[in-house]
Amino acid sequence: DYFLKSYYKTASLIAASSKGVAIFSGVDCSVTEQMYEYGKNLGLSFQFVDDILDFTQSAEQQGKPASSDLAKGNLTTPVIFTLEKEPKLKDIIESEFCEIGSLDEAIELVKQCRGIERAQELAKEKADIAIKSLQCLPQSDFWLGLEDM
Numbered sequence: 317d318y319f320l321k322s323y324y325k326t327a328s329l330i331a332a333s334s335k336g337v338a339i340f341s342g343v344d345c346s347v348t349e350q351m352y353e354y355g356k357n358l359g360l361s362f363q364f365v366d367d368i369l370d371f372t373q374s375a376e377q378q379g380k381p382a383s384s385d386l387a388k389g390n391l392t393t394p395v396i397f398t399l400e401k402e403p404k405l406k407d408i409i410e411s412e413f414c415e416i417g418s419l420d421e422a423i424e425l426v427k428q429c430r431g432i433e434r435a436q437e438l439a440k441e442k443a444d445i446a447i448k449s450l451q452c453l454p455q456s457d458f459w460l461g462l463e464d465m
Contacts (some may be wrong), residue, residue, distance in 0.1 A: 318396055319360065326366075328357025332419075338376060348436055350452040357446035358465060367392035371423065371432055392407035392437060394431035401429045 323331075334355030338348040354402050369377075370385045373392055385392050389409055391399075398405050405425050413419045427431060 317391065318391065322360055322363040323356065326363040330359035330362070331355035336418055336428075347452045350449045354446045354449035354462070357442045357449065360440045361446060363443035364435050364442065365392045367394060368435050368439070370394075371426060383419060386426075387419055387420060391459045393435035395427050397434040398426045398429040398431035 331352050332355070335348055335352040338351040343351075362403070363449075370392060371384055386409075389412065395405070395409075402425050405422055408418050408422045408425075411418065413422070424465060447463055450459060452460055
């Protein structure tokens with residue numbers, strides 16, 4: 317469900333944009349579809365990295381309060397991975413962080429259960445899939461730019 321939500325929230329725009337550029341450039345259908353896959357996986361990776369930043373960046377760096385997604389009860393990849401291992405996190409979230417220190421406890425659970433690292437691994441996996449989709453294009457400075465993204 318979270319993959320689908322992330323697709324509609326972020327990845328669909330990047331996928332459609334990548335496919336649109338391919339269509340307008342006149343390449344054949346197989347390249348168009350590969351570029352769609354590139355954009356979809358790049359967008360998913362982007363969303364998962366954004367999820368991680370909620371735990372690793374300060375409020376000043378993000379432009380929003382740190383851990384604001386968690387505080388709002390939004391399930392993100394680090395939280396979902398933690399919920400698989402630590403049922404206590406579910407209780408804390410469902411209590412809407414009503415007890416003093418419960419948000420800090422939830423953050424600590426995410427860190428202890430390697431939720432951030434597992435989300436990083438997933439983001440890298442999706443980025444690697446995106447890069448593999450670029451194999452349909454000739455090597456060039458533009459290709460390298462897409463790979464760098």
